[in-house]
Amino acid sequence: MNDNVIIRTEGLCKYYRGGAIRALDGVDVEIQKGEVVVVIGPSGSGKSTLLRSLNLLEIPTKGHIFFEDVDITNPKLDVNLYRRKMGMVFQHFNLFPHMTVLRNMTIAPIKLLKKTPEEAETKARELLKLVGLEDRAEAYPSQLSGGQKQRVAIVRSLCMEPDVMLFDEPTSALDPEMVGEVLDVMKNLAESGMTMAVVTHEMGFAREVATRVIFMDEGQIIEEGTPQEIFDNPQNPRTQSFLSKVL
Amino acid sequence: MEWFNKWTNTLYNTFIVDDRYKTLITGFEKTILITLGALALGVVIGTIVAVIKVFADGNKKLRPLDFLCNIYLTIIRGTPVVVQLLISFFIIFVSSKDGTVVAIITFGVNSGAYVAETIRSGIMAVDSGQMEAGRALGFSKLRTMQYIILPQAFKNILPAIGNEMIALLKETSVAGYVAVMDITKAANQIKNTTYDHINPILLVALVYLALVMGLTKLLSVFERRLRKSER
Ligand SMILES: Nc1ncnc2c1ncn2[C@@H]1O[C@H](COP(=O)(O)OP(=O)(O)O)[C@@H](O)[C@H]1O
Ligand SMILES: [Mg+2]
Numbered sequence: 001m002n003d004n005v006i007i008r009t010e011g012l013c014k015y016y017r018g019g020a021i022r023a024l025d026g027v028d029v030e031i032q033k034g035e036v037v038v039v040i041g042p043s044g045s046g047k048s049t050l051l052r053s054l055n056l057l058e059i060p061t062k063g064h065i066f067f068e069d070v071d072i073t074n075p076k077l078d079v080n081l082y083r084r085k086m087g088m089v090f091q092h093f094n095l096f097p098h099m100t101v102l103r104n105m106t107i108a109p110i111k112l113l114k115k116t117p118e119e120a121e122t123k124a125r126e127l128l129k130l131v132g133l134e135d136r137a138e139a140y141p142s143q144l145s146g147g148q149k150q151r152v153a154i155v156r157s158l159c160m161e162p163d164v165m166l167f168d169e170p171t172s173a174l175d176p177e178m179v180g181e182v183l184d185v186m187k188n189l190a191e192s193g194m195t196m197a198v199v200t201h202e203m204g205f206a207r208e209v210a211t212r213v214i215f216m217d218e219g220q221i222i223e224e225g226t227p228q229e230i231f232d233n234p235q236n237p238r239t240q241s242f243l244s245k246v247l
Numbered sequence: 248m249e250w251f252n253k254w255t256n257t258l259y260n261t262f263i264v265d266d267r268y269k270t271l272i273t274g275f276e277k278t279i280l281i282t283l284g285a286l287a288l289g290v291v292i293g294t295i296v297a298v299i300k301v302f303a304d305g306n307k308k309l310r311p312l313d314f315l316c317n318i319y320l321t322i323i324r325g326t327p328v329v330v331q332l333l334i335s336f337f338i339i340f341v342s343s344k345d346g347t348v349v350a351i352i353t354f355g356v357n358s359g360a361y362v363a364e365t366i367r368s369g370i371m372a373v374d375s376g377q378m379e380a381g382r383a384l385g386f387s388k389l390r391t392m393q394y395i396i397l398p399q400a401f402k403n404i405l406p407a408i409g410n411e412m413i414a415l416l417k418e419t420s421v422a423g424y425v426a427v428m429d430i431t432k433a434a435n436q437i438k439n440t441t442y443d444h445i446n447p448i449l450l451v452a453l454v455y456l457a458l459v460m461g462l463t464k465l466l467s468v469f470e471r472r473l474r475k476s477e478r
Contacts, residue, residue: 057383080387111394
């Protein structure tokens with residue numbers, strides 16, 4: 001097995017209502033260290049389900065997920081240990097509203113990684129500075145704009161020093177003028193070498209930042225390739241039809 | 248003015264002679280102690296039951312615990328608190344010397360059954376994204392509940408907990424049934440020794456009324472603050 005593979009799935013399926021809904025229908029995907037994989041596809045095609053299965057927020061109906069060569073679908077494993085190494089950013093931020101920005105960022109490293117509060121805080125303030133929010137450390141989430149919330153959510157995940165970051169439509173809930181600031185943070189993160197899987201409708205971001213683009217439809221991967229291959233020369237008619245609608 | 252002199256005379260005889268007002272004061276303290284103790288115990292039990300019920304929804308392993316919780320809820324809600332007191336004192340804790348502790352346990356266990364449902368609905372009102380965010384960071388279900396969900400749930404239901412405290416305050420007045428000398432029982436005893444059938448009872452009613460009105464006022468101030476902090 002290749003040392004550089006961070007996540008690999010084998011025949012991943014997620015069914016609802018006893019198979020009446022096939023959110024994922026046999027997905028094989030591999031994400032290598034340092035890759036930025038952007039997943040695109042129509043609404044309901046299974047993009048979120050795929051991402052949420054990778055850190056087992058959804059339990060797959062069938063198939064396997066290997067994280068750094070460990071089969072994390074094995075029910076005997078303590079999946080909490082593996083989730084720490086996979087950061088996740090949600091469409092609706094999901095910051096903890098009863099905690100300050102700083103506490104949002106330090107609670108997991110303190111409780112789970114046994115960092116001292118000082119260590120955790122130093123790291124958190126460093127990261128806040130990187131995303132231009134060092135002066136918001138004591139604020140509560142309700143006092144932040146949407147773009148600021150999402151930037152905090154990203155650095156909150158980074159505080160756990162994950163090996164891979166999963167983004168599920170991180171800019172879809174934002175006012176248009178705030179999309180850029182979040183995409184910039186993600187771009188910087190990609191350039192720093194972070195392995196990323198991103199579900200997004202921001203085709204400009206995909207074209208510019210992705211190392212690989214995956215097109216999904218009806219729970220399956222229809223086509224994948226470099227941004228040039230997918231956007232400039234799509235092979236599958238379904239990819240062509242989707243892109244003609246969104247580009 | 249003659250009736251007034253007569254009345255103050257009666258009051259003197261009823262409350263001051265033999266330092267009888269002191270029984271009322273210790274009774275008052277006991278009432279407060281039982282109320283606060285029972286509230287604390289009720290919230291702890293209610294939280295445990297609520298968390299078990301929420302987790303049992305998606306976890307077969309918790310079904311037996313969930314079943315035990317249901318038995319507890321059914322029994323407590325299906326019997327009057329006075330009967331529960333009698334059972335506590337004369338069947339379960341029959342050898343206990345400390346009536347106050349037994350009263351706290353009984354009212355606490357009783358209150359827990361009612362508070363559980365409030366806490367459960369408080370938990371359900373927290374956005375499901377909160378649990379997901381906690382799990383995604385690597386917290387277990389229980390830790391996410393502890394650090395992230397419950398603090399928000401309690402903020403949602405604080406007014407209801409306040410109302411439970413008011414209800415408990417009044418409910419504990421039946422503690423006298425099992426010879427606990429709370430303020431009601433103290434008044435009743437004074438009534439029996441002095442043959443003053445009016446003033447001790449009215450005084451106790453006034454004490455309860457003042458406490459409840461004060462708590463209600465406090466609660467509404469508190470609620471307004473809470474709402475302001477949320478904007
Ligand atoms: N909890 C659920 N119960 C039933 N169906 C679901 C559930 N979650 C997702 N689905 C269905 O699975 C399919 C894929 O959903 P999703 O992964 O959210 O798509 P996408 O993120 O690409 O829009 C959709 O048809 C959706 O309705
Ligand atoms: Mg989605």
